[in-house]
Amino acid sequence: xxxxxxxxxxxxxxxxxxxxxxxxxxxxxxxxxxxxxxxxxxxxxxxxxxxxxxxxxxxxxxxxxxxxxxxxxxxxxxxxxxxxxxxxxxxxxxxxxxxxxxxxxxxxxxxxxxxxxxxxxxxxxxxxxxxxxxxxxxxxxxxxxxxxxxxxxxxxxxxxxxxxxxxxxxxxxxxx
Numbered sequence: 001x002x003x004x005x006x007x008x009x010x011x012x013x014x015x016x017x018x019x020x021x022x023x024x025x026x027x028x029x030x031x032x033x034x035x036x037x038x039x040x041x042x043x044x045x046x047x048x049x050x051x052x053x054x055x056x057x058x059x060x061x062x063x064x065x066x067x068x069x070x071x072x073x074x075x076x077x078x079x080x081x082x083x084x085x086x087x088x089x090x091x092x093x094x095x096x097x098x099x100x101x102x103x104x105x106x107x108x109x110x111x112x113x114x115x116x117x118x119x120x121x122x123x124x125x126x127x128x129x130x131x132x133x134x135x136x137x138x139x140x141x142x143x144x145x146x147x148x149x150x151x152x153x154x155x156x157x158x159x160x161x162x163x164x165x166x167x168x169x170x171x172x173x174x175x176x
Contacts, residue, residue, distance in 0.1 A: 043085040043158040047098045049078035051127055051166040060133045060168060070126050077125045078102055080161070091140055091162050092119045092152040099124065111152050118150025124164065132168040140164045 052075025054061055065071060083094060092108075099106040107123040114120055121138040122128055129137035140151050141163050147154045156162070 044082045045085045045089070045094055045156050045159070046080050046082050046161045047078065047094050048076070048080045048161075048163045049095075049098075049104075049124055049165070050163060051075050051077055051125070053166055053168050054127070054132050057132055057168040060136075062131045065127060065131055077104065077127075085156055085158055085160075089156050090152050091142060091147075091154045091156060091164075092121075092150075094156060094162055095121070095124075095140075095151065095164055111150075116150055117153075119152035121151065121164065124166075127166060132166070135169045135171050136167060137170065138164055138166055139170070 051071055054071050055075050058066070058071075061071065078098060081098070083098060086093075096106060098104075104125050105123070106121070107128070109120040109122060111118050121140075123131075124138060139146070141147075142154060142156070142160050144161075151164075
């Protein structure tokens with residue numbers, strides 16, 4: 001009997017320790033819309049997510065994605081919005097934070113999983129590489145220029161403007 005009570009106490013203490021270490025959040029807390037107050041932030045960056053090239057190539061788009069919930073009528077998945085810049089934030093960190101806050105699906109390959117040692121963005125808002133042709137996919141610019149490094153290697157500076165945009169044929173794509 002004493003062993004049973006001792007075992008029960010150990011189990012209760014172990015459960016309490018586990019529960020104390022778990023951060024339980026509501027759905028809204030998890031996504032924490034506008035959790036960073038940009039009005040009082042010392043450093044901010046702007047992000048836009050654009051898939052408007054699909055509008056000119058809609059006939060090539062996967063039939064399952066021909067819906068405004070995936071491809072908005074203006075092609076803008078996320079309009080330009082400011083976000084707080086933390087020291088060391090990369091273009092990918094910004095995209096990950098923004099899509100999480102906006103509850104927009106983001107799929108990527110981790111930097112440890114490819115030879116380039118950078119994150120590869122596979123899909124945003126369920127629009128993936130090859131969804132609109134064999135040479136289609138996501139790319140990005142910072143301040144209108146295409147960086148010579150992957151998005152998880154590009155460290156942002158105060159005032160930077162980042163755009164992730166979808167191209168239907170990267171062989172014909174001109175830098176925005």
